[in-house]
Each structure stands twice: as C-alpha cells, then as structure tokens.
Amino acid sequence: MPKIFHRQQIEEALRHIDVTAAIEDGFVAYSAGRVVVPPVGELIFEDPPGDVHIKYGYIKNDDYFVIKVASGFSDNVNLGLPAADGLMLVFSQRTARLECILLDECHLTNVRTAAAGAVVARYLAPSKVERIGVFGAGVQGRMQVEALLPIVDCRDLVVWGTGRDELDAYREAMSAHGLDIRTTLNGDEVAATCNLIVTATPSHTPLLHADQIREGTHITAMGSDTRGKCELDPAILGKADRVVADSIEQCRERGEIFHAVEAGALRIEDVVELGNVISNPALRRTSDSQITVADLTGVAVQDIQISKAVYARLASG
Amino acid sequence: MPKIFHRQQIEEALRHIDVTAAIEDGFVAYSAGRVVVPPVGELIFEDPPGDVHIKYGYIKNDDYFVIKVASGFSDNVNLGLPAADGLMLVFSQRTARLECILLDECHLTNVRTAAAGAVVARYLAPSKVERIGVFGAGVQGRMQVEALLPIVDCRDLVVWGTGRDELDAYREAMSAHGLDIRTTLNGDEVAATCNLIVTATPSHTPLLHADQIREGTHITAMGSDTRGKCELDPAILGKADRVVADSIEQCRERGEIFHAVEAGALRIEDVVELGNVISNPALRRTSDSQITVADLTGVAVQDIQISKAVYARLASG
Numbered sequence: 001m002p003k004i005f006h007r008q009q010i011e012e013a014l015r016h017i018d019v020t021a022a023i024e025d026g027f028v029a030y031s032a033g034r035v036v037v038p039p040v041g042e043l044i045f046e047d048p049p050g051d052v053h054i055k056y057g058y059i060k061n062d063d064y065f066v067i068k069v070a071s072g073f074s075d076n077v078n079l080g081l082p083a084a085d086g087l088m089l090v091f092s093q094r095t096a097r098l099e100c101i102l103l104d105e106c107h108l109t110n111v112r113t114a115a116a117g118a119v120v121a122r123y124l125a126p127s128k129v130e131r132i133g134v135f136g137a138g139v140q141g142r143m144q145v146e147a148l149l150p151i152v153d154c155r156d157l158v159v160w161g162t163g164r165d166e167l168d169a170y171r172e173a174m175s176a177h178g179l180d181i182r183t184t185l186n187g188d189e190v191a192a193t194c195n196l197i198v199t200a201t202p203s204h205t206p207l208l209h210a211d212q213i214r215e216g217t218h219i220t221a222m223g224s225d226t227r228g229k230c231e232l233d234p235a236i237l238g239k240a241d242r243v244v245a246d247s248i249e250q251c252r253e254r255g256e257i258f259h260a261v262e263a264g265a266l267r268i269e270d271v272v273e274l275g276n277v278i279s280n281p282a283l284r285r286t287s288d289s290q291i292t293v294a295d296l297t298g299v300a301v302q303d304i305q306i307s308k309a310v311y312a313r314l315a316s317g
Numbered sequence: 318m319p320k321i322f323h324r325q326q327i328e329e330a331l332r333h334i335d336v337t338a339a340i341e342d343g344f345v346a347y348s349a350g351r352v353v354v355p356p357v358g359e360l361i362f363e364d365p366p367g368d369v370h371i372k373y374g375y376i377k378n379d380d381y382f383v384i385k386v387a388s389g390f391s392d393n394v395n396l397g398l399p400a401a402d403g404l405m406l407v408f409s410q411r412t413a414r415l416e417c418i419l420l421d422e423c424h425l426t427n428v429r430t431a432a433a434g435a436v437v438a439r440y441l442a443p444s445k446v447e448r449i450g451v452f453g454a455g456v457q458g459r460m461q462v463e464a465l466l467p468i469v470d471c472r473d474l475v476v477w478g479t480g481r482d483e484l485d486a487y488r489e490a491m492s493a494h495g496l497d498i499r500t501t502l503n504g505d506e507v508a509a510t511c512n513l514i515v516t517a518t519p520s521h522t523p524l525l526h527a528d529q530i531r532e533g534t535h536i537t538a539m540g541s542d543t544r545g546k547c548e549l550d551p552a553i554l555g556k557a558d559r560v561v562a563d564s565i566e567q568c569r570e571r572g573e574i575f576h577a578v579e580a581g582a583l584r585i586e587d588v589v590e591l592g593n594v595i596s597n598p599a600l601r602r603t604s605d606s607q608i609t610v611a612d613l614t615g616v617a618v619q620d621i622q623i624s625k626a627v628y629a630r631l632a633s634g
Contacts, residue, residue, distance in 0.1 A: 042355065043353065048411060052413060054384065081414070095393050096369060096390045097398070097402060098420070103319070103415075
C-alpha cells in the first residue's frame with residue numbers, strides 16, 4: 001500500500017527541507033541531460049474554464065519517478081474553493097510500485113515554482129538589489145517574495161496589482177516578514193524603482209515595455225505557462241543581455257521566450273538554460289549594468305525534486 | 318479529501334457492475350467525437366526494463382475526468398511482485414477536485430481490456446462459434462475468456478502457450494468455468510480448429526500467418542500496444558474483409574494496424590472504428606464466411622468508463 005500524506009503533514013515536512021537547494025540540483029541535472037521529461041500532458045476545459053497539467057519524469061539511475069497533476073479552475077472561487085488543486089505520485093524506479101501519494105492540493109507546485117525564482121535570483125540578480133518589484137498580488141506574488149528573502153538582502157518591496165482590495169490583502173498577508181511594502185496600480189513605478197522584478201500574473205498582454213527597463217535590471221517572468229499568456233513586451237527579451245529558460249525545449253512552445261521568438265525579437269540559439277547558468281559562471285551577468293531575463297514555465301524535474309525531498313522527510317519521521 | 322479505495326473493495330464493487338455495457342457506451346461516445354483523449358503519456362525504463370502509460374481524458378459535459386497510470390515491469394516477478402501495477406484518479410469536471418483514488422493495482426485496466434474483447438465479440442464473432450482459441454496463457458489470456466462467457470455460447474477452448482507449466486497453470490486457474498480446455502504448444506492447431514481467436518501475448522513476431530486463417534474466423538488482437546510488438550502477420554489484415562480499430566488515431570501509431578499499414582498490406586482508410594461498428598450494423602460482418610480482425614490498443618475512454626462505474630458503486634455503498 002502506498003503511504004498517503006495530507007497537506008498539513010507536507011507543510012510541516014517542508015519546514016525541514018532546503019527546497020531551493022533541491023530545485024537547484026534538479027535544474028543542473030536537467031540541463032546536463034540526466035533527466036527524462038516527456039511533453040507536458042494537458043486537459044483544457046471550457047465550461048467552466050480550467051486547465052489540468054500532468055508533469056512527469058525521472059532522473060536517470062535515481063530511486064523514484066514522479067507523476068504530478070496540477071489544475072487551475074478559476075471559477076472555483078465563486079464556489080468557495082481554491083482555484084488550484086493537485087497531487088504528486090512517487091513511484092519506485094526499480095519496480096514501478098506506487099510508494100507515496102502527496103495530497104498537496106497544489107501547494108508543492110507553488111513552493112517549487114517560487115523556489116525556481118529564488119534559484120534564478122541567486123545567479124542573475126544584480127549584486128545590490130535596490131528594490132524588489134512584483135507584478136501580481138496572488139499566491140505566487142507572495143511566495144516568490146518569501147522564497148527570495150534568504151537569497152536577497154533587500155527588504156524594500158513594491159507590488160503592482162489590479163485592485164486596491166487585493167493589494168491590501170497582500171500587505172496584510174506579508175506583514176510578518178519585516179518588509180517595507182509599497183503597493184501600486186501603476187506599473188511604471190515598479191520599472192522605475194526596482195532592479196529585481198518578478199512577474200506573477202495570468203496576463204495575456206504585456207505588463208512591462210522595453211523602454212521602461214533600466215540598466216542592471218533582472219526580470220523573472222513566471223506567470224506565462226501557456227501559449228496564450230504573455231507578461232513581457234517581446235522587445236524586452238530582445239534588449240536583454242542574457243535570456244535564460246528553465247527548459248529551452250518547453251520555452252520553444254510556451255511562455256515569454258516563445259512569444260519573443262515568434263515576434264522576431266529573439267533567436268532561440270541565444271537563450272541559455274538555467275541549469276547551465278548554475279554550473280557555469282560565464283553564463284551569468286558579467287556586470288551590474290546588464291539586463292537579464294529568466295522565463296520560467298515549470299519543469300517536471302522541480303516536481304521530482306520536491307516530492308522526493310518531502311517523501312524522504314515524511315518517511316523518516 | 319478524496320475517497321481512497323483498495324483493490325479488494327474495487328473487486329467487490331465490480332461484481333455489481335455491467336462492465337461490458339459501460340465499455341460499449343464509452344466506445345460509442347469515443348467514435349462519435351464526444352470524448353477528449355490526449356496522446357498517451359509514456360515513460361520507458363531500461364534497467365530494469367519497464368514501461369509506464371498515463372491515459373487520461375473525459376467525456377464532454379460529463380461529471381468527471383480521469384487520469385490512469387498503469388505500469389509493466391517484467392523483472393518484478395523475480396522479486397515476488399506482480400509485473401503490472403497502477404491506479405486511477407477520478408476528478409470533478411466542474412471543479413477539478415480529486416474525488417476518488419482507486420488503488421486498483423492495474424486490475425481495472427485488465428478488466429476494461431478484457432471487456433473490450435467481449436464488446437468486439439458481441440458485434441464481430443461469427444454467429445456460431447465452434448471453438449475459442451487463445452494465444453497467451455497469462456492474465457489477459459484468462460480474463461479475455463472470462464469476459465467472453467456471457468457473450469458466446471461456445472464452451473470449447475484451446476489455449477496456446479510457450480511452455481507446459483504456464484499451460485497447466487492456465488487450466489488450473491480456469492477450471493471453475495465449466496470449459497472444455499485443450500492446451501497446445503502448436504499455433505497451427507488454434508488456427509485450424511477455432512473461428513474466434515484472441516491473441517493476448519507480448520510477442521514481437523507474428524504468431525499467426527495469413528494462410529492459416531480459415532473463412533469465417535474472427536481475430537481480436539489485444540497484446541500489441543507499442544510500436545515494437547506484433548502478433549499478426551500483416552497479410553492477415555490485408556486478407557480480412559473487415560478490420561476494426563478501438564481508436565483509429567492510436568492504431569495509426571501502434572499495434573497490428575500500424576504494422577500492416579507500414580507493410581503496405583492495409584490502407585488506413587479501410588479501417589473502421591469499434592464505436593461505429595457498435596452503432597452501425599452495416600459495418601459488422603455481413604456473412605459467416607467473412608474474416609474479421611479487431612485491433613485493441615486500449616483507449617482512455619475505457620478507463621474513464623470503468624472508474625466512473627466503480628466510483629459510483631463504491632460511493633453509494
């Protein structure tokens with residue numbers, strides 16, 4: 001019988017795990033060609049609207065393979081249910097026995113997604129972060145910042161949102177972290193005062209334009225995970241000194257890089273992969289005046305790494 | 318929290334379900350274009366050798382969507398473990414909440430696979446079955462016959478296997494069904510005496526050749542589910558009066574039809590789909606002298622139908 005763990009147990013286990021380190025190792029293995037990641041499985045629904053993604057794979061010669069299901073059904077909020085849900089399944093790579101079911105309700109997907117933002121900041125943020133800027137006051141808008149706190153000294157934050165209510169809720173939810181939080185409805189203010197920017201929205205139109213981006217800025221775009229979504233003007237990727245993909249293979253098909261290549265603003269050959277940026281310092285920024293952009297679409301190796309770490313902790317406890 | 322059911326509960330529920338009817342309805346919906354079935358997800362392992370298939374999808378405007386995982390790791394038998402394993406996940410189509418986990422250990426996959434053979438026999442077997450012939454003395458070699466018993470009057474059976482031990486075990490396991498069972502290591506005997514033949518092996522080379530097949534024979538080939546596997550001489554499909562696929566889309570890519578089209582023995586345009594054979598009598602055999610072949614690769618709609626039926630029974634119990 002598989003072991004079954006619920007969200008509360010998983011959250012407790014996460015307190016004892018260096019998720020960012022596990023995700024970093026995963027990206028290195030991925031870019032070194034040591035991870036098998038088949039194309040993302042996808043179900044799209046129209047009434048009510050929603051999408052389900054199945055991400056799965058394994059690190060070669062590892063103990064486990066992992067299948068992850070994550071869904072987003074935005075109308076759920078009208079029913080008093082969270083929009084996101086999901087689970088992770090951990091199988092033995094030796095026998096295919098199902099060892100563990102993590103009923104994480106999408107929490108592990110959120111945590112590993114935020115951890116990827118932290119990994120990116122560790123290797124691509126300018127040496128002195130003046131102010132952190134965040135587009136999006138939702139779950140990732142919060143969790144990306146929480147994941148940055150151990151990586152970046154700066155405690156000055158400006159958050160852009162689409163309404164006063166969500167911005168007030170953001171400030172309230174983040175009040176325990178000792179941050180100086182400014183909220184705004186004006187994206188210009190973010191670009192003008194921040195040199196580490198995270199976009200975490202489901203936008204289908206660009207939130208930032210190339211002429212707004214100052215020298216020395218790093219942008220992590222993590223909201224766009226389908227072909228339709230787009231947070232950055234393609235010209236930003238054209239202007240950047242370094243464009244980094246979590247997975248070049250996936251970014252050919254979706255996300256900001258896909259849009260910039262389609263628009264002719266970027267050549268896919270000029271994109272480098274995050275795992276290689278981690279293992280090769282020559283692929284990082286070479287001065288604090290350079291502009292860098294990282295595009296995160298979410299790779300199954302993140303799910304593999306976080307579920308393995310959580311299972312190891314829970315199995316030992 | 319999802320409801321979680323184990324194999325014993327699932328087997329008990331199956332006693333109260335007309336699985337063949339549920340699978341039949343599923344094929345009709347599938348061929349009518351009312352089912353969303355994305356491409357099969359696949360993980361292949363080499364050391365130890367094994368494969369994992371993820372089949373998933375939904376009937377439009379239905380209550381649920383389903384994700385099924387099934388694995389086959391042949392070396393497991395050396396460890397005292399079954400080669401096959403798996404589970405089915407039932408989600409609400411309205412909210413994407415995970416409603417039910419069926420820890421069926423691949424049993425539901427076996428049952429729905431056998432039920433597809435029964436559906437095929439209902440619509441394609443000759444009016445008088447003289448003898449049932451089975452290639453393969455494994456789990457499907459047994460379950461296909463058990464699923465045929467309510468459909469076909471004939472109780473005379475010949476089973477081909479690769480060794481005396483497995484054939485003796487087959488006879489022992491099937492002793493309760495009141496069948497007249499003959500076992501053989503000679504495939505000629507099956508072709509010469511049977512007019513309803515089921516192939517249920519993992520063979521990579523043909524077990525039957527065109528000149529062996531007599532007038533009026535129906536063959537259900539269900540063992541070949543990858544590109545490498547092949548149970549029938551392509552010329553058999555060329556010689557057949559009617560070739561039926563469970564899914565034309567899947568049979569373009571794998572199974573007997575794939576091989577026969579590759580070999581130039583068959584045109585894909587001449588293949589009809591099982592759901593259409595069920596709903597349109599003109600697509601069945603039109604005389605008892607015709608040769609018919611059905612190629613079953615396994616379609617997610619079978620997983621959807623059986624898991625919904627089991628969940629409905631267990632939720633009401």
